[in-house]
Amino acid sequence: MNWPARVAIIGLGLIGSSLALGTRRALPDAVVTGFDDDEDVRATASAIGLCKVADTLAQAVVGANLVVLAVPVGAMGAVAGAMAPHLSPGTIVTDVGSCKEQVAQALRAALPDPTRIVPAHPVAGTEQSGPEAGFASLFKRRWCILTPDADADPEAVERVAGYWRALGAEVETMDAAHHDRVLAVTSHLPHLIAYTIVGTASDLEEVTQSEVIKYSAGGFRDFTRIAASDPVMWRDVFLANREAVLDMLQRFSEDLSALQRAIRWGRGDELHDLFTRTRAVRRSIVEQGQDDAAPDFGRTHE
Amino acid sequence: MNWPARVAIIGLGLIGSSLALGTRRALPDAVVTGFDDDEDVRATASAIGLCKVADTLAQAVVGANLVVLAVPVGAMGAVAGAMAPHLSPGTIVTDVGSCKEQVAQALRAALPDPTRIVPAHPVAGTEQSGPEAGFASLFKRRWCILTPDADADPEAVERVAGYWRALGAEVETMDAAHHDRVLAVTSHLPHLIAYTIVGTASDLEEVTQSEVIKYSAGGFRDFTRIAASDPVMWRDVFLANREAVLDMLQRFSEDLSALQRAIRWGRGDELHDLFTRTRAVRRSIVEQGQDDAAPDFGRTHE
Numbered sequence: 001m002n003w004p005a006r007v008a009i010i011g012l013g014l015i016g017s018s019l020a021l022g023t024r025r026a027l028p029d030a031v032v033t034g035f036d037d038d039e040d041v042r043a044t045a046s047a048i049g050l051c052k053v054a055d056t057l058a059q060a061v062v063g064a065n066l067v068v069l070a071v072p073v074g075a076m077g078a079v080a081g082a083m084a085p086h087l088s089p090g091t092i093v094t095d096v097g098s099c100k101e102q103v104a105q106a107l108r109a110a111l112p113d114p115t116r117i118v119p120a121h122p123v124a125g126t127e128q129s130g131p132e133a134g135f136a137s138l139f140k141r142r143w144c145i146l147t148p149d150a151d152a153d154p155e156a157v158e159r160v161a162g163y164w165r166a167l168g169a170e171v172e173t174m175d176a177a178h179h180d181r182v183l184a185v186t187s188h189l190p191h192l193i194a195y196t197i198v199g200t201a202s203d204l205e206e207v208t209q210s211e212v213i214k215y216s217a218g219g220f221r222d223f224t225r226i227a228a229s230d231p232v233m234w235r236d237v238f239l240a241n242r243e244a245v246l247d248m249l250q251r252f253s254e255d256l257s258a259l260q261r262a263i264r265w266g267r268g269d270e271l272h273d274l275f276t277r278t279r280a281v282r283r284s285i286v287e288q289g290q291d292d293a294a295p296d297f298g299r300t301h302e
Numbered sequence: 303m304n305w306p307a308r309v310a311i312i313g314l315g316l317i318g319s320s321l322a323l324g325t326r327r328a329l330p331d332a333v334v335t336g337f338d339d340d341e342d343v344r345a346t347a348s349a350i351g352l353c354k355v356a357d358t359l360a361q362a363v364v365g366a367n368l369v370v371l372a373v374p375v376g377a378m379g380a381v382a383g384a385m386a387p388h389l390s391p392g393t394i395v396t397d398v399g400s401c402k403e404q405v406a407q408a409l410r411a412a413l414p415d416p417t418r419i420v421p422a423h424p425v426a427g428t429e430q431s432g433p434e435a436g437f438a439s440l441f442k443r444r445w446c447i448l449t450p451d452a453d454a455d456p457e458a459v460e461r462v463a464g465y466w467r468a469l470g471a472e473v474e475t476m477d478a479a480h481h482d483r484v485l486a487v488t489s490h491l492p493h494l495i496a497y498t499i500v501g502t503a504s505d506l507e508e509v510t511q512s513e514v515i516k517y518s519a520g521g522f523r524d525f526t527r528i529a530a531s532d533p534v535m536w537r538d539v540f541l542a543n544r545e546a547v548l549d550m551l552q553r554f555s556e557d558l559s560a561l562q563r564a565i566r567w568g569r570g571d572e573l574h575d576l577f578t579r580t581r582a583v584r585r586s587i588v589e590q591g592q593d594d595a596a597p598d599f600g601r602t603h604e
Contacts, residue, residue, distance in 0.1 A: 098520075123517045123519050123520045124519055125519075125520075126597035126598040127584070127597060127598070128597045133597065135603065137603045137604050138603060140603060140604065142519055143516055143517055143519070145517070172516070178508075181508060181509060182509050182513050182514075182517055183517065183520060185502075185503050185506060185509055185514060185522070186503070186513075186514055186517040186518055186520045186521065186522040187517070187520025187521045187522065188520075188521075189499065189502075190499060190520070190521035190522050190524065190525055191521050192558075192561060192565075193495060193499060193525075193558070194521070194524075194580075195561070195576055195577055195580050196554060196557050196558045196561055197491065197492060197495060197554060198580040198583050198584075199557055199576050199579065199580055200487075200491075200550070200553050200554045200557045201487050201488070201583070202579065202580070202583055203553075203557075204487060204553070206480075206483060207483060207484050207487055209583075209586075211484050211488070212484075212487060212488055212583070213583070213586045213587050213590055213592060214445055214474075214590070214592065215425045215445055215447070215484055215485065215488040215489070216488055216587050216592050216593070217425050217426055217427075217444055217445070217592050217593070218400075218425045218427075218485060218488045218489025218490075218492070219488065219489045219490075219492035219493050219496070219528050220487070220488040220489065220492050221587050221592055221593045222492065222496075222524055222525075222527065222528060223492055223495075223524075224580070224583050224584040224587055224593070225524065225584065225593070225598075225599060226521050226524060227577075227580040227581070227583070227584060228580065228581045228583075228584035228585070229577075231573075231574050231577035231578045231581070232574065234573070234577055235570045235573040235574045235577060236570075238565045238573055239565070239568055239570055239573075242565055242566070242568075245565060246562065246565060246566060248502070249558070249562055251502050251505075251506070252498060252499055252502045253555070253558065255498050255501055255502045255505075256494075256495070256498045256551070256555070259494060259497070259498055260548065260551055263494075263540045263541070263544055263547060263548060264544070264548060266541055266544075268537045268538075268541055271533075271536070271537040271540055271541075272533050272534065272537045274497055274501050275497055275529075275531075275533035275536055275537060276533045277501065277504065278496075278497050278500040278501055278504070278526070278529040278530065279529070279530045279533070281500050281503070281504055281511075281514070281515070281526050281529070282429070282500075282526040282527060282529060282530035283530070284511075284515045285515050285518050285523050285526055288515055288516070290515060290516065290518050290519050290523055291518070291519070291523045291526070291527070291601075292601055292602065295428035295429060295430045295435070296428040296429070296527075297527060297599040297600070297601055298599070298600060298601060298602070299593075299594050299599055299600060300594065300600070301437065301439045301440060301442060302439050302442065
């Protein structure tokens with residue numbers, strides 16, 4: 001693959017910096033230029049030699065074959081609008097936002113050529129943020145979902161798919177609205193619940209914060225990992241994918257109420273049935289390589 | 303430490319088998335005898351050389367200095383009652399149950415000498431079950447909470463504390479009722495929520511099971527780990543610690559409703575504030591050695 005010769009990555013957080021490193025490793029001949037709105041982030045990115053760092057958004061995108069927007073979803077429209085006048089004809093624009101319907105609308109409104117827009121979402125990440133958090137293999141064996149509109153140029157779609165495959169990802173294509181509902185379950189709702197329970201545990205008057213931390217290995221600590229994810233990114237996700245998130249949350253709350261009732265009335269069989277069923281889901285995730293087979297996520301125990 | 307010379311471990315699941323291996327490593331001179339009600343478990347334990355395996359509960363406990371009950375909390379009373387006639391005078395009885403008030407009552411009702419009962423709870427585990435899941439270092443640098451009643455013999459308490467320290471654990475003592483409320487937050491509620499969300503995700507009609515599994519790396523997979531824990535153990539925990547679990551669940555539900563409202567009305571600042579606060583909790587857990595500092599729990603990314 002010798003396309004893209006020039007890639008611009010806008011936003012140098014965890015995903016943007018991983019893209020920079022991954023692209024340089026997978027496509028050593030490509031010129032990778034990065035830009036971030038935050039001057040400190042640009043300085044750090046330069047200092048650690050992440051990629052070529054442009055001083056302005058315009059300089060970053062001019063002449064690029066591919067522009068990847070890796071900014072919080074609430075900022076996509078504004079960034080796309082600001083770079084639009086500087087895009088070269090034929091440049092393909094993609095993004096990495098965690099919800100796709102609202103982002104696609106924002107990109108279409110801001111950019112001159114809808115046929116060159118190929119929204120994407122790599123389902124990968126860690127709880128860390130910033131330009132130093134990235135690593136080249138973040139997308140390996142993870143899924144990247146493309147949600148092109150019907151008028152997207154098939155060649156542009158195939159080029160973006162090839163780019164993600166070069167980074168080690170598996171590529172799937174689906175409708176933006178369906179994407180947003182699937183991810184509401186597999187990503188947004190889990191984050192919302194993790195944030196909530198960590199908040200709940202911090203606010204108790206009779207159990208101290210220090211006790212919560214000391215005894216967190218009983219299960220709580222698992223939730224704190226995703227509750228340490230980037231606050232701005234996640235604020236934007238919940239606001240942008242509101243309807244799907246609220247709908248999934250409603251279903252979760254109903255199921256939780258049912259379990260609450262089962263506990264209150266001592267219906268052990270009901271609990272046991274659910275707890276047996278959920279085991280099988282874990283098994284499938286491990287079998288399909290979407291999580292480590294090692295117990296306890298492979299945490300060290302020595 | 304040359305006490306206990308003879309240890310009986312009743313119940314050879316994850317915790318019991320880890321205790322057997324840990325005891326043999328830490329106290330090589332001790333005779334470790336195990337027993338499990340399930341014939342297949344006994345056969346496996348023998349075959350893998352876990353420890354000496356007794357054919358009956360009576361044979362396992364006779365002559366022991368320390369008996370550790372590692373059975374589901376709902377079975378503690380019955381097992382204690384069955385072994386009581388066979389206990390030697392002076393034998394100290396402890397357990398590893400995840401809730402302590404109900405277990406302590408069951409042990410007091412079943413056993414002849416309340417001064418020799420020292421209930422304990424090692425806050426450690428993995429999502430795996432059974433005699434082959436155990437490993438000697440499971441308790442290293444984890445907390446073990448003792449909840450002796452006021453009439454427990456201080457020497458017995460100190461002996462049990464010393465045993466856990468020998469296995470690598472840090473020991474804390476607290477009131478059983480307080481233990482049950484602390485663990486309701488740091489362990490029971492997280493498990494309940496994980497079981498619920500995995501159930502919710504499995505029951506959607508528009509998002510397939512296969513999609514849930516494929517895109518689980520967005521956060522969902524974290525929850526599936528603890529939702530793969532032993533169904534009998536967890537059924538019993540929720541039934542035995544009902545009041546504390548329901549109370550914590552009520553607080554969680556209120557907090558979740560507040561977040562739901564913030565999303566519905568687009569109050570981004572409220573979301574951002576919470577998401578910033580929860581980050582600090584994660585940081586403390588890592589600083590205090592209760593979780594890995596490596597991103598993504600140290601999962602491999604190559």
